[in-house]
Structures are given as C-alpha cells and as structure tokens.
Amino acid sequence: MEKFTQHTGVGVPLRRSNVDTDQIIPAVYLKRVTRTGFEDGLFSAWRNDPAFVLNQAPYATGSVLVAGPDFGTGSSREHAVWALKDYGFKAVLSSRFADIFRGNSGKQGLLAAQLAQEDIELIWKILETTPGTEVTVDLVNKQVRCADVTVPLQVDDYTRWRLMEGLDDIGLTLQHEGDIAEFEEHRASWRPRTLPAKHLPKVEVKAARAAGVPVEIGRPLPQN
Amino acid sequence: MARTLAEKVWDAHVVRRGTDGVPDLLYIDLHLVHEVTSPQAFDGLRLAGRRVRRPDLTLATEDHNTPTLDIDLPIADPTSRTQIETLRRNAEEFGIRLHSLGDADQGIVHQVGPQLGLTMPGLTVVCGDSHTSTHGAFGALAFGIGTSEVEHVLATQTLPLQPFKTMAITVDGTLPHGATAKDIILAIIAKIGTGGGQGYVLEYRGEAIRSLSMEARMTICNMSIEAGARAGMIAPDETTFAYLKGRPHAPEGADWDAAVEYWQTLRTDDDAVFDAEVVLDAADIEPFVTWGTNPGQGLPLSGRVPNPAEIGDDNQRVAAERALEYMGLTPGTPLRDIAVDTVFIGSCTNGRIEDLRQVAKVFQGRRKADSVRVLVVPSSARVRLQAEAEGLDRIFTDFGAEWRNAGCSMCLGMNPDQLAPGERAASTSNRNFEGRQGKGGRTHLVSPLVAAATAVRGTLSSVGDLGIEDAPDGSPLTTTVSA
Numbered sequence: 001m002e003k004f005t006q007h008t009g010v011g012v013p014l015r016r017s018n019v020d021t022d023q024i025i026p027a028v029y030l031k032r033v034t035r036t037g038f039e040d041g042l043f044s045a046w047r048n049d050p051a052f053v054l055n056q057a058p059y060a061t062g063s064v065l066v067a068g069p070d071f072g073t074g075s076s077r078e079h080a081v082w083a084l085k086d087y088g089f090k091a092v093l094s095s096r097f098a099d100i101f102r103g104n105s106g107k108q109g110l111l112a113a114q115l116a117q118e119d120i121e122l123i124w125k126i127l128e129t130t131p132g133t134e135v136t137v138d139l140v141n142k143q144v145r146c147a148d149v150t151v152p153l154q155v156d157d158y159t160r161w162r163l164m165e166g167l168d169d170i171g172l173t174l175q176h177e178g179d180i181a182e183f184e185e186h187r188a189s190w191r192p193r194t195l196p197a198k199h200l201p202k203v204e205v206k207a208a209r210a211a212g213v214p215v216e217i218g219r220p221l222p223q224n
Numbered sequence: 225m226a227r228t229l230a231e232k233v234w235d236a237h238v239v240r241r242g243t244d245g246v247p248d249l250l251y252i253d254l255h256l257v258h259e260v261t262s263p264q265a266f267d268g269l270r271l272a273g274r275r276v277r278r279p280d281l282t283l284a285t286e287d288h289n290t291p292t293l294d295i296d297l298p299i300a301d302p303t304s305r306t307q308i309e310t311l312r313r314n315a316e317e318f319g320i321r322l323h324s325l326g327d328a329d330q331g332i333v334h335q336v337g338p339q340l341g342l343t344m345p346g347l348t349v350v351c352g353d354s355h356t357s358t359h360g361a362f363g364a365l366a367f368g369i370g371t372s373e374v375e376h377v378l379a380t381q382t383l384p385l386q387p388f389k390t391m392a393i394t395v396d397g398t399l400p401h402g403a404t405a406k407d408i409i410l411a412i413i414a415k416i417g418t419g420g421g422q423g424y425v426l427e428y429r430g431e432a433i434r435s436l437s438m439e440a441r442m443t444i445c446n447m448s449i450e451a452g453a454r455a456g457m458i459a460p461d462e463t464t465f466a467y468l469k470g471r472p473h474a475p476e477g478a479d480w481d482a483a484v485e486y487w488q489t490l491r492t493d494d495d496a497v498f499d500a501e502v503v504l505d506a507a508d509i510e511p512f513v514t515w516g517t518n519p520g521q522g523l524p525l526s527g528r529v530p531n532p533a534e535i536g537d538d539n540q541r542v543a544a545e546r547a548l549e550y551m552g553l554t555p556g557t558p559l560r561d562i563a564v565d566t567v568f569i570g571s572c573t574n575g576r577i578e579d580l581r582q583v584a585k586v587f588q589g590r591r592k593a594d595s596v597r598v599l600v601v602p603s604s605a606r607v608r609l610q611a612e613a614e615g616l617d618r619i620f621t622d623f624g625a626e627w628r629n630a631g632c633s634m635c636l637g638m639n640p641d642q643l644a645p646g647e648r649a650a651s652t653s654n655r656n657f658e659g660r661q662g663k664g665g666r667t668h669l670v671s672p673l674v675a676a677a678t679a680v681r682g683t684l685s686s687v688g689d690l691g692i693e694d695a696p697d698g699s700p701l702t703t704t705v706s707a
Contacts, residue, residue: 031303033263033310078371107372173380183239190475190483195280198472205605207296
C-alpha cells in the first residue's frame with residue numbers, strides 16, 4: 001500500500017447526507033471480477049445529471065471528497081471504496097462514516113477522515129464560492145487546510161499509523177507469521193479440514209427445466 | 225473470570241493479543257468462499273506473489289449467480305458465467321476444494337458447511353457474505369467479511385479484529401401453533417430494530433431456543449445481521465451433537481470424544497455479564513410478516529398496515545411513508561387481505577430440508593391459487609436430492625409449484641430468478657429492501673408455513689387460516705425437538 005502522509009488536491013463538495021453504498025456504486029457492477037475500472041460506476045445514478053458536482057469542470061479533477069454525514073452506509077461491498085479510488089479520490093471527509101465503509105477504506109489506503117460538521121460546512125462554503133480550490137489533508141499533523149482555514153481531523157491511531165507507514169494489513173500480519181505457525185501447532189486434531197475432501201457418495205443431480213416439468217439429463221432439448 | 229460463550233470462542237483463537245488500540249489477531253478455523261466477493265481477493269494474492277496459507281481450511285461453492293434451471297447448459301448471462309468461471313480457475317490455481325454447479329454438494333455456502341459437518345461448535349468461521357452469521361447456530365463465532373478481509377484470511381488464516389460487545393436475547397416459553405423460528409427472529413428484529421445489534425455478538429438462549437432443531441436455529445442466527453449484528457450464537461447441546469454425528473467431516477473415535485468434551489464447556493458461565501439483555505416470551509409470538517422495506521418493519525399477520533401519521537418518531541414516519549409508497553399499500557389494510565403474485569420458498573434462511581418438509585405438509589392434497597406462481601428452491605443440491613428421496617418433489621409439482629435446482633436464487637436476484645416491477649412476493653428469504661428481489665419488486669418476508677398457506681389462498685395467510693391443526697400424517701407441523 002502507498003504511504004499516505006499528506007495529500008493536496010481539488011476539493012469536491014458533496015452536499016448530501018446518508019450516501020449509502022448503493023448510491024456510491026449500484027449492485028449491477030458487482031458481477032465484475034476486477035478490482036479496478038469501477039470509476040464508471042461511481043455515483044452512476046447521479047452522473048447523468050449535468051448539475052451533479054462531478055460534472056462541473058472545476059470539480060471534475062477532484063481528489064478530496066467533502067461529504068455530508070453518514071457516508072458509506074448500507075451493504076459491505078468494498079466496490080464502493082474501489083470506485084472512489086479509481087475515480088481519483090485520495091481522501092473522503094465527513095462528520096460520520098458507516099463502520100464497515102471506514103474499515104474497508106483503511107484497508108485500501110483511502111483516508112476516511114472525520115471532521116466536525118461545522119468544519120465541513122466551512123469547507124463547503126469555500127469550495128462552492130471558489131470552485132477548484134485545493135484542500136490539503138495532513139495526516140502527520142492531523143489537520144485539514146483549505147484557503148485560510150485550518151481544522152483538525154480525526155482518525156484512529158492504529159489506522160493513521162498504518163496509512164503513514166503504507167502498511168497493508170496482510171503485510172503487518174505476516175510480520176507475526178511465527179506466532180501463527182506456533183498457534184497452528186497446538187490446534188486440536190478434531191478441528192475440521194476441508195482437504196482431503198470427504199462427502200457422501202456422488203449422485204447425479206438432475207437439471208430442473210422451465211414450466212416445472214423435470215427432464216432427464218441427456219434428453220434432446222426442444223428446437224426452436 | 226466468568227465469560228460468555230462468544231468470549232470463550234474468541235479467547236481460544238487469539239494468536240496475538242493487541243494492546244493500545246491494536247486489534248487482537250484471531251485465527252480462522254474455516255473460510256468459506258463463493259464467486260461474488262472472491263475474484264479480487266485472489267487477484268490480490270497473485271499480484272503480491274502470495275499463496276493460500278491453508279487450502280485445507282478453505283471451501284468454495286457456487287451459489288449467488290447460479291441458475292436454478294438448465295444447470296447442465298452454459299450459463300446464459302455472460303457476466304455471471306465469467307464470475308463463475310473465474311472462481312473455477314482460482315480454485316484450480318490455488319488448490320481450493322470447490323463444489324461446482326451439478327455437484328451434489330453445490331449450494332448456498334451456509335448450507336454446504338453444515339451439511340458436510342465442517343461447521344462445528346467452537347470454531348471461527350468467516351465468508352465474504354453477511355449471512356455467515358448462520359453458522360453461529362452451532363456455537364461457532366461466524367461473521368461476514370469484506371473482500372480485503374477475504375484476501376487477508378486466504379493469505380494468513382487470521383484476521384485483526386477489535387472485540388465485539390455481547391447481547392443476550394432470551395426467548396422463554398413455548399411457541400404457539402403455526403409460529404416458527406422465522407417468526408421468532410422477525411419479532412426480535414421488530415423489537416430491537418435493524419440497528420439494535422450493531423457492534424454486538426447476539427447470544428440466543430432460553431427454553432424456546434433450546435427446543436429448536438438445528439435447521440430452525442440456523443434460521444434465527446442467519447438473520448442476526450438484519451438486526452445489525454455481525455454474529456449470532458447458540459450454545460451447543462445434544463441437538464447440535466446429534467446433527468453433527470456421522471456427517472462426512474465430523475470428528476470420529478477419540479477425536480469425537482475429545483471434541484464433545486470441549487463443546488460441553490461452550491456455554492455462557494452462570495455469573496457472566498452481558499453488555500445488553502433482551503427478553504421475549506415465545507407464547508406472544510404469532511406468525512409474522514413484514515409490510516415495509518426493511519426487516520424491522522414487521523407485524524403479526526393478524527395486524528393491519530400501519531398508518532405513518534400515528535408514528536411519533538420523525539425518521540421512522542418518513543421511512544414508513546416511503547415504504548408504503550414503494551410497497552403500494554394503504555394504511556389500515558388487514559395484512560391478510562394482501563394478495564401476492566409470487567411465493568418464493570428458499571434461501572440460506574429457509575431453504576433447508578425441514579423447511580421443505582413443513583411446506584410439503586401444507587401443500588399435500590391441495591392446489592396452489594391460480595393467480596400465484598410458486599418457486600421452491602432448495603438451499604443445496606444435497607437438500608434437493610433428500611427431498612426427492614422423500615417424495616417431496618412430487619408434492620410440490622402436484623401442487624403446481626416449480627421445483628428448482630439449488631442456489632441463492634430470488635433472494636437477491638443475481639440470477640434470472642427475479643421479480644418484475646410492481647410484482648409482489650411472499651418470500652422466506654431475509655431482506656425486503658427496495659429492488660432486492662428485482663427492480664421494483666415488492667417483498668413480504670415470511671416463514672415457510674406462512675409462505676405455503678399464502679400459496680394456497682393467494683393472500684398472506686397462516687396455516688390456521690387453512691384449518692390445519694397438524695399435518696395429514698398426524699405429525700406436528702412445526703419441527704421442534706424435545707429439550
């Protein structure tokens with residue numbers, strides 16, 4: 001994971017509360033098998049609206065999303081975080097995040113930073129008055145700076161440390177591989193293993209057919 | 225120190241205790257995988273040059289995208305087909321056991337684990353699916369995870385986790401005739417709300433829970449997530465051991481004895497303290513049905529569609545108004561007068577053999593209402609085979625129902641089994657969100673018995689409305705075991 005200490009980029013004011021993960025990216029995009037390329041799904045229901053903030057030239061290159069409260073509620077789909085990252089966002093600022101969204105963000109190097117709602121309002125005003133204004137998110141000093149405004153940001157110490165060191169969870173956990181191996185040595189032998197596979201005898205499963213009439217496998221299908 | 229069941233299972237899996245805000249590192253005993261939330265995780269492993277640490281603690285099955293008709297033909301939807309083919313390639317490359325479409329152990333991941341005897345008391349079980357809470361019915365600590373966590377478990381067989389709080393949900397007494405486990409959990413969600421369990425592991429206890437079969441316990445734990453909790457648990461007992469004994473992966477000989485000895489210690493200590501407690505009386509629980517667009521918007525079937533104007537809380541009133549508009553319902557309408565187009569019997573909540581047996585007892589000797597289409601989708605191919613061995617498939621088709629192959633099916637409509645816009649369903653599944661079962665589809669969550677009675681009458685009904693006291697063979701309709 002890339003280290004995150006400080007980022008400066010165009011701020012995007014998203015004046016909406018309760019933006020759930022279905023709004024961030026609809027379920028139809030969940031059938032994809034890639035982790036990238038989700039930018040077209042981001043806020044897809046709103047992107048057809050010319051008035052939507054990302055459709056306005058000064059904001060289109062934005063990388064700091066300044067959102068209303070309760071951002072990222074709903075399903076656990078990590079695709080929401082991927083879509084934001086793929087579009088180019090490095091940080092999301094809000095006064096309240098859904099737990100799972102915040103967790104998924106931290107694992108993907110997207111900073112979900114909590115600000116007081118009045119500070120969000122302050123930044124919204126600057127970004128709307130002077131579109132294209134840059135916002136600096138400073139994780140080292142736990143500050144957000146925008147024009148002449150400097151406000152504090154909140155992020156839990158563990159996530160902050162991980163982001164600043166650029167450590168992904170897997171890398172961190174693998175530092176303790178010795179502990180894992182030792183734990184495994186003492187696991188009780190009754191605990192299950194999926195391999196080698198054990199199961200009841202293999203039995204043929206017949207395919208169900210439309211109209212509720214089961215048809216034997218191998219019988220020729222009706223031609224249309 | 226006295227501990228709850230959840231704390232005992234947690235403590236037994238701590239690889240490394242965290243301090244100063246660092247999470248505990250927990251060992252994962254069983255990792256279940258399906259096609260929707262895994263492809264990016266396998267990609268991540270490939271990019272980092274990592275392997276799956278414990279293929280022998282990992283099991284994959286195809287369920288979310290799979291069709292329930294023509295399973296011997298190529299999958300028609302190209303994106304679904306690609307996702308399934310990707311899982312097959314990943315399983316092959318990383319050496320993971322996969323039960324594919326057409327295999328007798330293919331089916332919904334939360335049925336396959338228990339039926340193979342892989343789900344046991346005292347395990348940690350994870351899967352990239354929020355209904356992983358189902359496995360808590362065995363006294364396992366089981367919860368859904370995101371795709372990064374799927375990759376993390378594949379690579380390390382562990383997860384860094386902050387501890388949960390604990391909530392006791394005690395259901396005393398005996399269920400009345402026609403009420404089932406589904407009605408218990410719908411009543412619990414209506415009582416504590418869809419956010420009531422947030423941050424907690426729920427432990428279901430009390431006489432009414434003890435007397436339930438394993439299938440019924442799975443129904444209850446399955447919907448813990450709809451109460452906002454990531455996990456729900458029930459302490460293992462003789463019912464649990466009897467279900468497990470002799471299953472393909474159940475321990476044998478000395479291992480079995482050692483396991484049972486340990487499993488018997490997996491109960492909340494008498495003087496342990498929960499962070500929160502809720503008590504219900506089973507005698508008050510009636511057949512339940514949802515009227516709105518979240519699982520907490522439910523009422524006894526004897527009730528009427530609520531009037532939003534009478535709801536004091538602003539947020540809840542606005543939510544109820546929106547829900548009734550979406551559902552096309554008028555305040556004051558008796559719930560029993562609501563006519564449905566489709567009855568869906570299936571899902572990881574209610575697609576097990578006992579559910580199908582209950583439904584068959586209602587269907588036997590009857591015909592479906594002309595206006596209703598009825599889908600019966602077993603939760604796994606093995607369940608389908610079992611039902612056919614018992615002759616249930618004939619009862620379903622004679623009734624006029626469609627008897628399908630196994631999978632998640634209409635619960636979330638990722639395959640072709642979907643509701644049309646405006647189509648109304650009585651569904652034994654778990655979520656009645658807007659558009660969940662198909663764009664514009666309207667869902668009423670119900671038990672298998674209510675679904676079956678509704679299929680007969682065409683309007684939301686209980687078995688009492690059919691004058692059924694017991695099944696035609698004289699056996700009781702509800703499937704409880706003696707305590």
